[in-house]
Amino acid sequence: MCNNISFLGPKGTFTHEAAHMVGENLVSYCNIPAVMESVSNGSCQFGVVPIENSIEGPVGITLDSLAHKFDLKIFSEIIIPINQNLIVNPGTSMGDISDVYSHSQAIAQCQGFISDNEIQPHYAISTASAAKSILGDKTKAAIGNSKAAEIYNLDILKYNIQDVDNNETRFVVLSNNDHEPTNNDKTSIIFSIYEDKPGMLYKILGVFEKAHVNLTKIESRPSKKGLGKYLFFVDFYGHRKDKIVQNILNELDNLTYFLKVLGSYPEF
Amino acid sequence: MCNNISFLGPKGTFTHEAAHMVGENLVSYCNIPAVMESVSNGSCQFGVVPIENSIEGPVGITLDSLAHKFDLKIFSEIIIPINQNLIVNPGTSMGDISDVYSHSQAIAQCQGFISDNEIQPHYAISTASAAKSILGDKTKAAIGNSKAAEIYNLDILKYNIQDVDNNETRFVVLSNNDHEPTNNDKTSIIFSIYEDKPGMLYKILGVFEKAHVNLTKIESRPSKKGLGKYLFFVDFYGHRKDKIVQNILNELDNLTYFLKVLGSYPEF
Numbered sequence: 001m002c003n004n005i006s007f008l009g010p011k012g013t014f015t016h017e018a019a020h021m022v023g024e025n026l027v028s029y030c031n032i033p034a035v036m037e038s039v040s041n042g043s044c045q046f047g048v049v050p051i052e053n054s055i056e057g058p059v060g061i062t063l064d065s066l067a068h069k070f071d072l073k074i075f076s077e078i079i080i081p082i083n084q085n086l087i088v089n090p091g092t093s094m095g096d097i098s099d100v101y102s103h104s105q106a107i108a109q110c111q112g113f114i115s116d117n118e119i120q121p122h123y124a125i126s127t128a129s130a131a132k133s134i135l136g137d138k139t140k141a142a143i144g145n146s147k148a149a150e151i152y153n154l155d156i157l158k159y160n161i162q163d164v165d166n167n168e169t170r171f172v173v174l175s176n177n178d179h180e181p182t183n184n185d186k187t188s189i190i191f192s193i194y195e196d197k198p199g200m201l202y203k204i205l206g207v208f209e210k211a212h213v214n215l216t217k218i219e220s221r222p223s224k225k226g227l228g229k230y231l232f233f234v235d236f237y238g239h240r241k242d243k244i245v246q247n248i249l250n251e252l253d254n255l256t257y258f259l260k261v262l263g264s265y266p267e268f
Numbered sequence: 269m270c271n272n273i274s275f276l277g278p279k280g281t282f283t284h285e286a287a288h289m290v291g292e293n294l295v296s297y298c299n300i301p302a303v304m305e306s307v308s309n310g311s312c313q314f315g316v317v318p319i320e321n322s323i324e325g326p327v328g329i330t331l332d333s334l335a336h337k338f339d340l341k342i343f344s345e346i347i348i349p350i351n352q353n354l355i356v357n358p359g360t361s362m363g364d365i366s367d368v369y370s371h372s373q374a375i376a377q378c379q380g381f382i383s384d385n386e387i388q389p390h391y392a393i394s395t396a397s398a399a400k401s402i403l404g405d406k407t408k409a410a411i412g413n414s415k416a417a418e419i420y421n422l423d424i425l426k427y428n429i430q431d432v433d434n435n436e437t438r439f440v441v442l443s444n445n446d447h448e449p450t451n452n453d454k455t456s457i458i459f460s461i462y463e464d465k466p467g468m469l470y471k472i473l474g475v476f477e478k479a480h481v482n483l484t485k486i487e488s489r490p491s492k493k494g495l496g497k498y499l500f501f502v503d504f505y506g507h508r509k510d511k512i513v514q515n516i517l518n519e520l521d522n523l524t525y526f527l528k529v530l531g532s533y534p535e536f
Contacts, residue, residue, distance in 0.1 A: 054497075057328060057490045060376075079495065104372065104391075108328075123372075123391045166494045198482040202473040214466040217496050219488050222325045226434045227347065228485050229322075 006035045006044040012128035012148040018078045018171040019048040030125075032061045036070045039174050046075060047174045052219070053082065054168050056105050058233070062172075063221050066262060067190050067231055073178040073263035074188055078171040084110050086158040087131050087142040087149045094157065101130035102143035110143055113161040170268075178240075178263030185239040186216060188262040191252060192223055192231050200255060201232070207251045211244055213237060231258075239264040274303045274312040280396035280416040286346045286439040287316040298393075300329045304338045307442050314343060315442040320487070321350065322436050324373050326501070330440075331489050334530060335458050335499055341446040341531035342456055346439040352378050354426040355399050355410040355417045362425065369398035370411035378411055381429040438536075446508075446531030453507040454484060456530040459520060460491055460499050468523060469500070475519045479512055481505060499526075507532040 007019035009028025019026050023046070029035045032049050039047040052058045066072065084106055088097065100107075100119045107114065107121045114121050119141070124130035127144030131152045134140040141157070142148070149156050179185070193200040208215060217235040238245040240261055252259055275287035277296025287294050291314070297303045300317050307315040320326045334340065352374055356365065368375075368387045375382065375389045382389050387409070392398035395412030399420045402408035409425070410416070417424050447453070461468040476483060485503040506513040508529055520527055 052490075052495065054490055054495045055492050060325060164492055166492065168495055170495055199473075199477045201483075201486065202470065202477045205467075205470040205473060209467045209470045215469075218469065218498070220486060222320075222322055224323050224432055224434065227320065227322045227436060227438055230486070 004038075004044040005046045005048065006038040007048040008032055008035055008050065010126055010128045012131065012144070012151045013126050014080065014082060014145055014169060015048055015050055015171060016128075017145065017147060018050075018080055021078055022046055022048060022076075022173055032059070033065050033069065036065055036072055036174060039072055039176065040070050042176075045175060047072075048078070048171055049174065050169050051172045052170045053105060054166055055109055055162075055164060058219055058221065060221065063219075063231075063233055067221070067260065072174040073176065074172045074265050075175040075177070075179050075263070076173040076265045077186070077268045078173065079168055079268045080171070082109070082162065082167045082169050083145065083160050084143050084162045085146060085149065085156045086113075086161050087134070087144055087154045088157045089134065089136060089138050090153075090155050092138045092141070092155070092157060096138045097141045098139045100141045100143060101133055103127050103130065106143045109162045109167060112163040113158075179265040181239040181241055181264070182266045184267050185237070185264050186235050186267050187238055187240050187245055187264040188233070188235045189249075189252070190231055190233055190258075190260045190262060191256040192229075192258040193255075194257050195229055204252060204255050207248055207255070208236060211248055213244065213248060237267075272306075272312040273314045273316065274306040275316040276300055276303055276318065278394055278396045280399065280412070280419045281394050282348060282350060282413055282437060283316055283318055283439060284396075285413065285415060286318075286348055289346055290314055290316060290344075290441055300327070301333050301337065304333055304340055304442060307340055307444065308338050310444075313443060315340070316346070316439055317442065318437050319440045320438045321373060322434055323377055323430075323432060326487055326489065328489065331487075331499075331501055335489070335528065340442040341444065342440045342533050343443040343445070343447050343531070344441040344533045345454070345536045346441065347436055347536045348439070350377070350430065350435045350437050351413065351428050352411050352430045353414060353417065353424045354381075354429050355402070355412055355422045356425045357402065357404060357406050358421075358423050360406045360409070360423070360425060364406045365409045366407045368409045368411060369401050371395050371398065374411045377430045377435060380431040381426075447533040449507040449509055449532070450534045452535050453505070453532050454503050454535050455506055455508050455513055455532040456501070456503045457517075457520070458499055458501055458526075458528045458530060459524040460497075460526040461523075462525050463497055472520060472523050475516055475523070476504060479516055481512065481516060505535075
């Protein structure tokens with residue numbers, strides 16, 4: 001078993017920062033399904049991908065891939081604060097800049113700054129590739145983390161240009177197995193409900209209520225089967241090996257149309 | 269009171285198609301908040317924007333703007349099937365194409381087709397601007413609706429290249445007032461719950477359950493206040509002037525931290 005860790009690259013992204021907290025043998029992949037595939041086929045032991053941001057919400061491709069394409073487990077979670085910076089070529093001042101490049105989520109997080117400064121936003125595949133793309137042109141700036149600036153020898157002209165505080169991203173470390181119980185665990189599940197039976201979501205939440213188990217997250221995603229039909233992504237306290245959680249999962253099995261346990265892992 | 273109808277432009281988009289179903293005096297705006305502003309300040313009577321797609325999910329900027337920035341009401345809803353086509357310059361064959369341009373949602377909807385054909389995807393601000401950008405270059409294709417091809421005298425090389433069927437988008441027609449009761453109505457609300465009181469979502473769904481009122485949608489969005497803190501967008505049957513709905517809204521007022529009624533309107 002190799003101990004490589006795959007992550008959503010390129011180097012210099014926030015995911016790279018999160019992957020550094022897992023280990024040293026890091027391998028960059030260019031999209032989220034490729035990271036998952038590398039774990040699924042055994043070429044990497046762990047894979048690190050973003051799953052949700054407190055401002056922009058869920059990372060759709062991560063949730064959809066976990067629901068529909070891969071049978072991976074969540075081994076751990078990592079939460080890091082997202083501070084966006086205006087990255088420029090050395091010697092650039094604000095008045096020089098006409099265009100700014102970054103990942104669509106970073107652009108969205110800095111909309112106030114961009115419109116206040118009347119800069120034209122452009123989407124790049126990642127914050128790091130945005131930094132690379134501005135090299136040598138003072139009319140262009142990038143938005144990204146300090147690592148991106150460091151890698152390409154660029155300067156940071158303004159720090160923390162995101163619209164709001166409380167901006168943090170949650171990453172999951174995926175593996176083929178989840179984590180052993182630690183007494184401070186969370187469990188993640190995905191389920192869909194019978195569309196022809198109204199009130200099922202209420203009944204399902206009632207199972208948690210009766211067991212006095214608190215949810216830490218409930219997120220809906222379109223099931224891709226039509227408007228108003230959803231998959232629900234729910235996180236709650238407890239390990240799937242706990243008796244109380246086992247009872248909940250058994251009850252949910254009867255109430256849901258589809259149920260998938262993404263695993264149990266220590267709370268960050 | 270003018271009878272202009274603003275819509276998320278440019279011409280040739282699916283929103284343009286939806287706006288045509290509302291009336292004739294159409295005015296194109298380049299982003300969703302600008303459409304809302306045009307209604308809010310009275311320069312347009314109605315504004316048409318997308319609110320959710322059955323595959324890609326909610327249109328975040330529409331939900332966020334309705335929640336936080338504008339006090340607009342939903343006057344009606346329009347649902348149209350989304351068929352994506354491969355748009356090319358006349359005389360182009362599949363082998364000529366190396367790059368494809370479209371809005372990020374359209375690219376996401378056609379990921380299977382794009383990777384099967386090994387074409388490089390690029391994001392454009394809209395499906396219509398993508399069509400315009402390929403004019404005269406046979407190595408470039410666009411993805412969009414048939415109207416976009418028509419406007420720019422382009423050909424459709426492949427029809428219905430989206431990954432899945434059941435692809436439809438729901439648009440809302442916004443105004444300063446909602447619709448009078450028609451006996452076949454829906455009501456849309458936004459609420460947030462007290463974070464320190466577990467089980468509140470269960471209690472809130474219980475209010476609908478007790479009243480035998482069915483939800484047609486429940487969607488979570490990050491409240492931008494931190495991970496695990498959500499706004500919920502809920503649609504249900506009934507008009508806010510119905511006695512039964514008034515009772516529900518009164519009960520919800522006590523159970524929620526924040527409650528906003530987006531209005532009542534006939535079901536499409």
